[in-house]
Amino acid sequence: MARALSNSSEEQEKPTHSNYQLDMSFLIRCQRLLGCLVGSPWYAWDSASRRQSVVWIYVLFLLIASGTEVLVYHVGLIPSHFYTILTAKDIGAFRAYMIPCLLIVLGVAGGKALVNFTGSLLSLKIRRLLTHHLHQRYIQSKTMYSLLLEHEQVDNPDQRITQDIDKLTETLFMIMEKLVMAPVLVVIYTWQCWSVAGFLGPFLIYTYFILGSIISRRLIQPIVRSVFYKELEEGNFRFLHVRLRQFAESIAFSQGETEEKERANSGLNSLLALQRSIINKQLPLHLMNQSFSYFGSILSYLIVAIPVFTGAFDGADAGELSGIISKHSFVSMYLIFQFTTIIEQSDKVSALAGYVARVGELLEAIDAVDQERQFKQVSLLVNHHDEPTILFDNVTLLSPRDKLIVTDLNLQVQQGTSIVITGPNGAGKSSLLRAMAGLWACARGQIKLPKLTHGRDLIFLPQVPYLTQGSLRDQLTYPSLDSTATLTDHEVRSLLEKVKLSHLERSIASFDTPYGLEWNKMLSPGEQQRLVFARLLFWQPTFAVLDEATSAMDEATELHLYQLVRASGITMISVSHHANLMPFHQQQLVLDGHGRYQVIDI
Numbered sequence: 341m342a343r344a345l346s347n348s349s350e351e352q353e354k355p356t357h358s359n360y361q362l363d364m365s366f367l368i369r370c371q372r373l374l375g376c377l378v379g380s381p382w383y384a385w386d387s388a389s390r391r392q393s394v395v396w397i398y399v400l401f402l403l404i405a406s407g408t409e410v411l412v413y414h415v416g417l418i419p420s421h422f423y424t425i426l427t428a429k430d431i432g433a434f435r436a437y438m439i440p441c442l443l444i445v446l447g448v449a450g451g452k453a454l455v456n457f458t459g460s461l462l463s464l465k466i467r468r469l470l471t472h473h474l475h476q477r478y479i480q481s482k483t484m485y486s487l488l489l490e491h492e493q494v495d496n497p498d499q500r501i502t503q504d505i506d507k508l509t510e511t512l513f514m515i516m517e518k519l520v521m522a523p524v525l526v527v528i529y530t531w532q533c534w535s536v537a538g539f540l541g542p543f544l545i546y547t548y549f550i551l552g553s554i555i556s557r558r559l560i561q562p563i564v565r566s567v568f569y570k571e572l573e574e575g576n577f578r579f580l581h582v583r584l585r586q587f588a589e590s591i592a593f594s595q596g597e598t599e600e601k602e603r604a605n606s607g608l609n610s611l612l613a614l615q616r617s618i619i620n621k622q623l624p625l626h627l628m629n630q631s632f633s634y635f636g637s638i639l640s641y642l643i644v645a646i647p648v649f650t651g652a653f654d655g656a657d658a659g660e661l662s663g664i665i666s667k668h669s670f671v672s673m674y675l676i677f678q679f680t681t682i683i684e685q686s687d688k689v690s691a692l693a694g695y696v697a698r699v700g701e702l703l704e705a706i707d708a709v710d711q712e713r714q715f716k717q718v719s720l721l722v723n724h725h726d727e728p729t730i731l732f733d734n735v736t737l738l739s740p741r742d743k744l745i746v747t748d749l750n751l752q753v754q755q756g757t758s759i760v761i762t763g764p765n766g767a768g769k770s771s772l773l774r775a776m777a778g779l780w781a782c783a784r785g786q787i788k789l790p791k792l793t794h795g796r797d798l799i800f801l802p803q804v805p806y807l808t809q810g811s812l813r814d815q816l817t818y819p820s821l822d823s824t825a826t827l828t829d830h831e832v833r834s835l836l837e838k839v840k841l842s843h844l845e846r847s848i849a850s851f852d853t854p855y856g857l858e859w860n861k862m863l864s865p866g867e868q869q870r871l872v873f874a875r876l877l878f879w880q881p882t883f884a885v886l887d888e889a890t891s892a893m894d895e896a897t898e899l900h901l902y903q904l905v906r907a908s909g910i911t912m913i914s915v916s917h918h919a920n921l922m923p924f925h926q927q928q929l930v931l932d933g934h935g936r937y938q939v940i941d942i
């Protein structure tokens with residue numbers, strides 16, 4: 341990930357422009373995201389899925405929005421009623437109209453609040469479904485590794501999942517709130533306007549709208565692209581601060597604060613430059629939207645003027661005429677208002693298109709990784725066989741950047757015969773383990789692992805231990821989710837004693853108190869390595885792959901732990917530069933860093 345993100349956005353390969361426009365790819369991505377929300381058309385009707393479905397809450401949202409719009413129509417007619425009543429000086433009618441008038445206004449207030457409420461629930465649900473879908477696709481066997489460490493086709497996948505989906509749903513809600521009833525209202529008010537002003541009224545309004553849409557579309561396009569790259573810079577800037585937090589101590593030791601500050605400021609400047617460019621591009625769009633809105637109100641009076649001046653209401657007295665004008669100007673103004681509201685959303689639509697592109701692009705990258713793995717799965721990734729051995733059968737391995745690691749490796753690791761892999765730095769020791777774990781595919785040949793009888797028959801311990809966010813018990817049973825069911829307090833103490841970490845019990849509240857990310861601060865690197873050794877002793881796998889897993893330990897502890905592992909009958913495949921560990925193995929695989937190797941009996 342560091343490599344993926346250390347590049348500035350300019351250095352990264354930028355996708356083609358067509359990806360970030362309001363074009364077919366935007367519609368295809370929208371359709372795909374919609375598919376993640378509703379699944380098949382029958383999804384919403386299947387009782388098991390009904391609670392999950394956004395369809396029902398959307399239906400509720402539509403119903404409330406429609407009811408509110410009916411009331412809004414009546415609110416629009418209130419002035420017309422008052423004009424007629426007041427010009428007739430009819431106090432009885434005035435009194436009688438007050439109660440329905442208040443009820444209508446209260447109804448609109450309640451309806452609008454409920455539209456907002458159900459709309460917010462809907463966007464929450466959409467966020468949940470989209471994020472679950474992406475978690476399902478992304479945090480799965482090797483996909484995350486491939487995307488972050490091998491392919492790098494997409495920047496900041498984490499930001500796309502944690503922030504871009506949130507912004508997408510938020511923007512979608514804002515648009516939906518404004519536009520949910522727009523199509524229906526446009527039809528209703530077009531008919532109303534036609535009946536008042538004839539063909540010319542709707543014709544003038546539609547022409548006005550089409551003109552506005554064409555101009556606004558032209559102004560939106562460059563914003564969509566800028567929103568995309570702004571999000572990219574946002575991700576880089578955030579990651580820069582994550583790294584500062586992660587490596588605060590190393591930076592303090594090397595007194596690199598000035599350099600880091602420069603980098604942070606330069607990251608911020610790149611981000612602000614893009615935000616500035618969005619603001620610049622939004623100026624003409626806002627100008628257009630405002631003009632469209634204000635000219636629209638004048639247009640509505642022009643439309644009302646047509647029947648007035650053509651003598652359509654010549655028979656009405658002054659009071660009736662003011663009521664008619666009020667009603668008719670409301671109708672055409674409301675139709676224009678619907679259109680201006682649609683045009684005004686262009687700003688948000690441009691942001692939405694940027695977020696849709698970012699989330700859609702991540703899904704497409706995951707598809708590509710999955711497809712590639714499916715293709716490799718056939719022959720080049722790890723296979724399983726019935727023998728209790730790990731077999732490298734004529735394996736040629738290259739790094740993702742095509743560096744030769746090893747050529748035609750033939751090696752058999754029998755159960756009970758531990759092996760240590762040695763060689764100079766960069767020779768490819770860890771790479772061989774990556775191939776064993778199925779993270780890298782062989783260029784030629786096959787790796788065969790014994791059929792696992794239970795999930796933990798083969799455990800990898802990397803040089804940098806991974807401590808999960810949880811309790812001490814969780815650390816020992818990781819990746820099992822149910823630590824209390826599998827490990828008693830007595831067993832926890834015994835494991836801690838074995839790895840010389842008994843003192844840890846005094847510094848924590850209980851074995852089940854979660855410490856989140858604190859573990860890395862509470863334990864020294866050597867202690868962290870000891871803790872994951874306790875995990876190994878808990879799982880008791882048949883094979884343990886130890887990639888410099890004791891590098892931070894003192895020599896006595898290192899020997900003690902290797903003795904424990906050997907005594908447990910675990911077969912070790914170790915990577916180590918430490919000569920004192922050789923006696924724990926029966927074989928040594930030496931890589932020379934140029935593709936050649938040697939297997940030596942110890």
Ligand SMILES: Nc1ncnc2c1ncn2[C@@H]1O[C@H](COP(=O)(O)OP(=O)(O)OP(=O)(O)O)[C@@H](O)[C@H]1O
Nearest residue numbers: 489739740741743764765766767768769770771772
């Ligand atoms: N994700 C990657 N993409 C491209 N090249 C990689 C990647 N990971 C490792 N390499 C390259 O593969 C080569 C072997 O790396 P590897 O980590 O296996 O070396 P090693 O023998 O374990 O080194 P060390 O003793 O320093 O731990 C190195 O040249 C490294 O740059």
